[in-house]
Amino acid sequence: MGSHYVHGSAPSERARLGLMNEILNAPCRRELALAGHERVLDVGCGPARFAAELCDAHPGVTVLGIERDAAQRESARACARPALEVRAGDAYELPLRAEEWGTFDVAWARFVLEHVDDPLRVVRQMVRAVRPGGRVVLCDDDHDLFRLDPPAPAALRVWEAYQQTYREHGNDPLVGRRLPRLLHEAGARPARATWVFFGSCAGAPDWRLVNDNWRGILEGARGQVERHLQPGEFERGLDEHARWVERPDASHWLPLAWAEGRVGA
Numbered sequence: 001m002g003s004h005y006v007h008g009s010a011p012s013e014r015a016r017l018g019l020m021n022e023i024l025n026a027p028c029r030r031e032l033a034l035a036g037h038e039r040v041l042d043v044g045c046g047p048a049r050f051a052a053e054l055c056d057a058h059p060g061v062t063v064l065g066i067e068r069d070a071a072q073r074e075s076a077r078a079c080a081r082p083a084l085e086v087r088a089g090d091a092y093e094l095p096l097r098a099e100e101w102g103t104f105d106v107a108w109a110r111f112v113l114e115h116v117d118d119p120l121r122v123v124r125q126m127v128r129a130v131r132p133g134g135r136v137v138l139c140d141d142d143h144d145l146f147r148l149d150p151p152a153p154a155a156l157r158v159w160e161a162y163q164q165t166y167r168e169h170g171n172d173p174l175v176g177r178r179l180p181r182l183l184h185e186a187g188a189r190p191a192r193a194t195w196v197f198f199g200s201c202a203g204a205p206d207w208r209l210v211n212d213n214w215r216g217i218l219e220g221a222r223g224q225v226e227r228h229l230q231p232g233e234f235e236r237g238l239d240e241h242a243r244w245v246e247r248p249d250a251s252h253w254l255p256l257a258w259a260e261g262r263v264g265a
């Protein structure tokens with residue numbers, strides 16, 4: 001059993017996580033819809049930028065972020081807030097003190113379950129961490145839902161190879177569609193499912209950001225992705241994408257799965 005994080009934590013990858021936060025944090029904050037007084041557990045908090053934004057947006061909120069990777073925790077120091085604690089630890093065995101279990105109003109994980117080979121074990125830990133009546137909120141990828149229009153088959157081929165890097169480590173690149181099922185199996189009551197949009201179209205203000213992030217995902221994992229491609233296919237795919245991005249009629253579609261469960265009564 002393990003958790004293989006294909007992207008690592010090199011400075012370029014941490015910069016890409018910054019891009020991703022820029023695009024997604026506002027819609028995710030809207031969906032999370034905190035009342036403003038909650039104690040939040042952020043599992044696999046990465047650079048803790050989202051956690052810091054929650055603290056800034058809601059002065060009554062406190063966040064405990066759990067992060068396994070030392071380089072990510074180091075980045076999180078730039079997001080230090082009095083209401084934010086980032087603690088070293090593994091999502092499989094949350095490093096909570098005895099008196100902390102069963103007390104969080106919200107346990108949240110974004111882009112973490114796709115990187116572990118036993119997501120149910122993580123969700124069980126999250127359910128255990130939440131108080132009766134609290135929420136477990138999951139947001140993750142379903143890579144199969146990615147579409148480019150007009151079609152860019154060489155780019156899509158690289159995306160498929162990228163998904164193979166998940167499977168070779170026992171991780172599920174389609175975990176997004178399983179989120180309500182995981183909540184149910186972990187003992188929470190699925191109560192809501194929706195999408196957060198991670199796409200764009202030519203002419204929109206975030207067009208470059210969205211496509212740079214997509215490219216950054218693949219470039220960051222290049223060595224592993226290339227193992228599932230013929231020689232030259234990686235470059236062909238990214239070259240095709242670079243030309244495609246310049247089209248005035250192009251659109252990039254990637255919905256992120258979002259599911260929430262209630263704990264206890």
Ligand SMILES: C[S@@+](CC[C@H](N)C(=O)[O-])C[C@H]1O[C@@H](n2cnc3c(N)ncnc32)[C@H](O)[C@@H]1O
Pocket residue numbers: 003004005017021043044045046047048049050066067068069072089090091092109110111112115116
């Ligand atoms: C794609 S990043 C997402 C970071 C953050 N949740 C966000 O949405 O900005 C995934 C993070 O999960 C962390 N991670 C992966 N497996 C983990 C585990 N088993 N325990 C704790 N953290 C883990 C990685 O180190 C990485 O920082």
